[in-house]
Amino acid sequence: MNWSNVPTGAQSLAVIMDTIPGPLRPGEVDIGKHFYLTIFNIPTTVTSIAAGATNVGVLGQNFQGKKLGFTPPCSQGPGSKKYSIYLYALSSKLVISATEATENSLIAAMNGKVISTAEMNVYYSRQ
Numbered sequence: 001m002n003w004s005n006v007p008t009g010a011q012s013l014a015v016i017m018d019t020i021p022g023p024l025r026p027g028e029v030d031i032g033k034h035f036y037l038t039i040f041n042i043p044t045t046v047t048s049i050a051a052g053a054t055n056v057g058v059l060g061q062n063f064q065g066k067k068l069g070f071t072p073p074c075s076q077g078p079g080s081k082k083y084s085i086y087l088y089a090l091s092s093k094l095v096i097s098a099t100e101a102t103e104n105s106l107i108a109a110m111n112g113k114v115i116s117t118a119e120m121n122v123y124y125s126r127q
Helices: 103-110
Strands: 012-019 034-042 079-090 114-126
Touching: 012 103, 034 103
Parallel strands: none
Antiparallel strands: 012 034, 012 079, 079 114
């Protein structure tokens, strides 16, 4: 994943990848969006994140809450699935620990600090 044209005045970047999940599996409870990746306090000099990189910014939680970092999507059922990746340019670094960094807590921590955002949607379809 790469980007360009980070706004002047940005002090850090954050990335969130999420989806609205498909049908629940037997025994599952609706937990809202599934967030697969949260990275924050990415230096503004960084313009890409290589596959598998763990040394760019601070890796936060994924929706499974078992470990920090990326968890791969595992969508259920047929039809099209939409995965969204958001890049945020922020006016300051975020003061939040990696273990507290869920999608909702990152969004709350970014409140009032977002200079600019970019969104990329990726679609996957299963027959």
